[in-house]
Amino acid sequence: MLKKITLIVLLIVLIKPAYDYGPKIIDGVNNFLNNHSAEITDATSEVITVVSDGVNTIASNISNMTTSSNTIKNSTLINEVQSIEELADAFYYYFSNWITEFEIHYKGSTSDIEHIIESAVKDAKSRNQYIEGHLSDRKIEYEYGVMDSKIKVYQQYLTTPEQELIVDSEVTNILSTVNPQNMTDFEKVKFVNDYIVKNTSYSEDTTASPHSACAVVSEGKGVCQGYALLALKLLQALGVESKYVVGEVYTGGHAWNLVKVDGEWYHLDTTWNDPVPDRPNTVSYKYFLINDAQIKLDHSWDQANYPEAKSKKYSFMKQVDHAYELNGYMYYSNIEDDNLLYRVDLNSGVSEKVTDSRAQFIVGYGDWLYFSNYSKGAYLTKIRTNGTEESTLYQTEVKNLFIEDGHLYFTTPDGLKKMALQ
Known part of the structure; x- marks a missing residue:
């Protein structure tokens, strides 16, 4: 006589702001069970519901156990395994191909089959x-x-194979605009942070799951989980060692990243670097390359599961707004000094004031910086990178500056303007 066991794992997805998502998941699982039912006879059955991968366990005996009548046949992977490692290999194969229903044949002692399966799933998940x-x-x-054991799995995802093709294509397009070989680790992380923040609005109103990287990269909307997963994908593609962190903030569950820059670990929270409500082309750096002590002020996580972040090298970034990098310096509006124009040497971390003018929308060309001067009516202003020869170019409020093909573009109350640069 064969025993039949069913394990159901409910993964609580992380969002910010938090809301009561648990009942929706439970309802979905109940529907899932009802839709995969067929009567079996001559079987002793037990149902084990595991919440959050085994944190809490509830067991009850049920007669006339129901099961699925559908079986996925494996043709590209051997369906017979003989160890926990081989079982983990099989699970990882199916997970990495986003396959929703599959069966694995386990040949070996089943005296501890539940632990064998749980260990294999844990191993498979940890690989990516x-x-x-x-x-x-x-x-x-x-x-x-x-x-002998036949293991049938019904797995749901926050994405689909088709959506992952979109993600892969968009990631390739995004990274085609940079040359990683000529970038420092700092520049790579800043590129990822800036791209996600400038191109994403925090929202649950998406076609794809807002918790997925696909929603963020294809719809420009999503929640913290999507932000962090896309950041992970981009950072790894750029060769930056990084991790996906699950923790909590005052609103509930939250997700962000750890990144390794020049051998040191730092926290990166792209979600909390994105102003809410959304401000186009505006990037905050309050949660950019900060250490455990800094982020611990409003984030919590199981620190034993992640590497320690101790460095204070980039602590100056919390004062940075409207950043622009040029020739080893970052020019920025210092939010801790009335938004005056500053610059920092990216090698030494030493900051200095460039001018007493309040600057936003900073861009550069050659030896010149251009910005919206909020000390003078937000007029278009230029200044040399060494802080000399400051002058007003356009006596009208300007914003959203950018440079393309030797021209400076900016927005005025009358619309978009452009100016040739020499």
Whole structure:
């Protein structure tokens, strides 16, 4: 006689601001079970519901157990495994291909089959945090004898194979605009942070799951989980060692990243660097390359599961607004000094004031900086990078400056203007 066991794993997705998502997941699992039912006879059954991968366990005996009548046949992967490692290999194969229903044949002692399956799933998930972050509800059924078990898995995801093709394509397009070989780790992380913040609005109103990287990269909207997973994907593609962090903030569950820059770990929270409500082309750096002590003020996480971040090298970034990098310096509006124009040497971390003018929308060309001067009516102003020869170019309020093809573009109350640069 075979025993039949069903495990259901509910993964609580992380969002900011938090809301009561648990009942929706439970309802979905109940529907999932109802839609995969068929009567089996001559079986002793037990249902084990595991919340958050085994934190809490509730067991009850049920007669006339129901199971799925559908079985996915494996043709590209061997469906017979003989160890926990091989079982983990199989799970990882299916997870990484976003396959929703599959069966694995386990040949070996089943005296501890539940632990074997749980260990294999844990191993498989740990191999790729991007995949792990997109895993959702899971139901596992297994029938077993003394030395044989058939494991059926029904796995849901926050994404689809088609959506991941979109993500891969968009990531390639995004990174085609930079040359990683000529970038420092700092520049790579800043590029990722700036791209996500400038091109994303915090929102749950998406076609794809707002918790997925696809929603962020294809719709320009999403929540913290999507921000952090896309950041992870981009950073890893740029060769920056990074991690996906799950923790909490005052609103509830939250997700962000850890990144390694020049051998030191730092926290990066692209979601909290994105102003709400959204301010186009505005990037905050309050949560950019900060250490454990800094982020611990309003974030919490299981520190034992992640590397320690101790460096204060980039603590100056919390005062940075409207940043522009040029020739080893970052020019910025110092929010801790009345938004005056400053610059910092990116090698030494030493900051200095460039001018007493309040600057926003800073861009550069050659030896010149251009900005909106809020000390003088937000007029268009230029100044040499060494702080000399400051002058007003356009006596009208300007904003949203950018340079393209040797021309300076800016927005005025009358619309978009452009000016040739020499």
